[in-house]
Amino acid sequence: MIELERNEGALLMSLGKLNGKADMEKLIKESKLSESAIMRAALSLSQKGLLKIEERKITLLKLNEEGFLYASEGLPERKLIKAVLKLGGKASLEEAASEAKINPNLLPIVLGWISRKNLGKIIKEKGKIFIEAKEEKPETLDEALLKKIFVEQEVINEELSKEFNEALEILKRRNLLSEIKKTLRMFYLSEEGWKLVKEGVKVAIEVSELTPELIIGGKWQQVKLKKYNIQALTPSIWPGKKQPYKKFLDELKFKLVSLGFKEMSGPLIELMFFNCDALFMPQDHPAREIHDIFFIKEPEFGDLTKYEKYLMNVKETHENGWVTGSKGWRYDFSIEASKKFILRSHGTAISVRTLISEKLEIPGKYFSIARCYRPEVTDKTHLTEFNQVEGIVVGENLTFRDLLGILKTLAIEVAEADEVAFKPDYFPFTEPSVELAAYKKDYGWLEFGGAGIFRPEVTLPLGIKVPVLAWGLGVDRLFMMKAGIDDIRELFTQNLNWLRNKKVI
Known part of the structure; x- marks a missing residue:
């Protein structure tokens, strides 16, 4: 009679009670063993010709939020x-x-x-x-499939009827599903296995660990030592690690500091003065409308008393150009509108605060990784809240060529891009202005953001009389290219499968 290890015997007897055929869920319930223990025992029994294992790869479909x-x-x-x-x-x-x-x-x-x-x-x-x-x-097929998954909680993709093929693609495109890859296993008793179950299973007492007592007392010579099977499956272990995107942001910060940049910061709830007015953005500019900015309901207005000198300079620049050589925007500037509280819509507001700071060094290089907010329609490339990596370089004799060099370095060093392209762009606060795009093999081209040299209408009212190179890039997209992700929502997902299986970059 074949002697079996304890878990092997328990598994064989459980399969006998289940008529010689069972899936993992039934075996766990019947044998009271863990999934990993069952797999180790099953592999050993399979090698002894006592059972067979059939595997089938499936995709589980579940609804996301x-x-x-x-x-x-x-x-x-x-x-x-x-x-x-x-x-x-x-x-x-x-x-x-x-x-x-x-x-x-x-x-x-x-x-x-x-x-x-x-x-x-x-x-x-x-x-x-x-x-x-x-x-x-009548109800469409995508609605029917949505309801089916809702009722059943999860559906096996491979078992769906063909009529749902197109509906499934629609739900995927609309990003309403999460897909989980899984392996289903069925276990069968072989003829030899059945024979052993009927004759009776003899379980050998095996020792898997040598204790001091066994060695000192000499009992190790009398017990049977359990063989170590290096091919047996082990329980999945998910060690703690940084969220991949958070790790990327920390590394980005380290790289910018190593390049000589100092970090700058500013409030999330910002004054319209810093977000728009000081950047020579006219108060009737479309980007200042409610569809591009979140306004704070209460309190609606802030205090600009401590910035009055800069406020009056900016007011005159908007109205008539002040001493900048510009004609301005030729309208009556509203100080009350400048006091409005908003959620910061771009990181450049932090650059303005830095330029009027007493701690500003000239020459100097500064950066921020800023959380920004805009009322966007959420899809695979847009979110209502996002991150921007913002930077300024202040100093004598800086040129547009210097700016292009900085942008190229960021694209290659941070996003690991293979090619970089620049094209002219327009921003109210920079001239000349440029847009950065980068290409990575097997990923394609992706636009990262804009840059330029601050106009005199921006720098002079703030008391800055040297060139200022400015850039604001979508750091979320930098990471997407580096990690090969095509849906921005995955950066902030709570999907444990994605977080566990994502490589540490």
């Missing part, structure tokens, strides 16, 4: 059509969106899905968009 929301409340295009029907079968886009409580930023996407699915008719009348719907159309 956005998918769960849409499954419980309905897809936004469906909600919009229901709102139109409730309003009489025809309504303006604004009325329908308000009734359906849909974020205005999502409306262009929602209209696209209404047109693609033929859920209603989109009409333009006198410069306004109207939606017309006579009846609610």
Whole structure:
């Protein structure tokens, strides 16, 4: 009779009770063994010809947070059509969106899905968009699949019927799903295994650890030592490590400091003066509207008393050019508008604060890794909050060529880009201005951000009389290129599988 190790015997007897066939979940329940213990025992039994193991790779589909929301409340295009029907079968886009409580930023996407699915008719009348719907159309396949996954909590991709193929691609494109790769295992008793189960399993008492007692008492000569199987599976261990993006930001900070840059900082809740006015951005500039800036509701205004000297210089520069040689923007500058509190929309606001700081050194090089906020539509390339790496270099005789050199170094050293390209751009606060794009093999081209030399209308009102090179780059995108990620939302994911399996860069 074959002697088996304790876990091998327990596994063999459990399979016998389960009619010789079981998956991992049933075996864990029946044998009271852990998954890793079962796998070690199963591999050993397989080598002895007592059982067979069949493996099948599958992909589990689960809803992410956005998918769960849409499954419980309905897809936004469906909600919009229901709102139109409730309003009489025809309504303006604004009325329908308000009734359906849909974020205005999502409306262009929602209209696209209404047109693609033929859920209603989109009409333009006198410069306004109207939606017309006579009846609610039947549930579409992507809605059916969304509901199926919602009810079942998880679905095996490979077991879905072919009719859901296109619907699955739609849900993936809309980033409503998370996919988890998994290996399913089935265990079968062989003829020899069945024979042994019927005859009775004899379990050998084996020792896996030599203790001082066994050695001193000489009992080690009487016991059977357990063989060490280096091919056996072991439990997965997930050691602690830094979140990959956080680690990248720390390394970026270290590289910039090693290049001679000093870190600068500023508040997240910023005054409009620093965010826009001091950067020679006119107070009627489109970027200052509510769709590009988050305004603070309460308190609405801050205090600029300690910055009054700079405020008056900036006011005159906007109105008539002051002593900068410019004609300004030729409008009545509002000091009250300068006092408005906002969420910082770009890192350049920190550069302005640094330029008026008593600690400013000329020549000097400064950087910040700044958290910024804009009311963007969330998709694979945009988030409402993001990071920018912002920098300025202050000193005599600096040129545009110096700026291009800095940008190229950042793209190659930080993002590990293979090629770098520059093209002319426009910003109200720099002249000349440039946009940086970089290419990486197997990833493609990606735009990183803009740069330029601060205009006299920016530097002179702040008391700076030397050139200032300025650059603001999307550090999130720098990491995406370095890590080969194509969806910006993965940077801040709570998906443990992604975090555990992501290589430490």
